[in-house]
Amino acid sequence: MVFLQSLKLDGLLSFPPGAPAIPLTPLNVLIGPNGAGKSNLLEALELLHATSTSFAAAIRDGGGVQEWLWKGAKANGNASLEALVEGGKRMPNLRYRLSFAASGQRTEVLDEAIEDSEKRSPNGKDVFFYYRFQRGKPVLNVRLAKASSSKDWVGRSQQDPYASRSPSGLGYTPPIAS
Numbered sequence: 491m492v493f494l495q496s497l498k499l500d501g502l503l504s505f506p507p508g509a510p511a512i513p514l515t516p517l518n519v520l521i522g523p524n525g526a527g528k529s530n531l532l533e534a535l536e537l538l539h540a541t542s543t544s545f546a547a548a549i550r551d552g553g554g555v556q557e558w559l560w561k562g563a564k565a566n567g568n569a570s571l572e573a574l575v576e577g578g579k580r581m582p583n584l585r586y587r588l589s590f591a592a593s594g595q596r597t598e599v600l601d602e603a604i605e606d607s608e609k610r611s612p613n614g615k616d617v618f619f620y621y622r623f624q625r626g627k628p629v630l631n632v633r634l635a636k637a638s639s640s641k642d643w644v645g646r647s648q649q650d651p652y653a654s655r656s657p658s659g660l661g662y663t664p665p666i667a668s
Contacts, residue, residue, distance in 0.1 A: 493576040501560040502569040503530035555597040583607040
């Protein structure tokens with residue numbers, strides 16, 4: 491069973507920059523006074539759900555990008571969410587990251603990634619990623635045609651940083667600015 495382990499909201503709605511991750515269990519009960527962030531947590535979960543198909547529409551329906559950004563002191567104009575997902579028997583635990591900001595009245599995706607939650611080896615430079623939005627370009631890790639193990643995965647950015655394939659050609663459309 492796929493299970494959401496934690497959710498970290500940074501600069502999003504009532505969650506200030508640097509807010510700690512919220513650990514989640516199979517059943518979560520939200521209790522607190524008015525203004526504590528219960529509804530904002532639910533809205534963040536709805537936004538997370540919308541990232542795969544209708545991110546721009548969810549932002550627009552929520553009042554526009556400015557309404558999603560934290561408005562307190564030390565606000566930097568960016569918002570991010572990070573979800574840790576239990577992988578299961580054959581899959582490692584995964585992390586989904588999304589950062590966005592306002593660009594005028596539009597939403598600009600700054601960073602997005604689907605990656606392992608931890609390095610596969612202690613000597614590794616970085617975690618293994620499946621998809622990243624890097625420097626304004628989507629990058630997919632693709633399996634080689636004769637791959638015999640997970641060690642045979644090669645990121646397109648590692649082969650040729652300018653040969654990145656658009657995920658939309660593979661049946662996946664990344665969230666775009668509204």
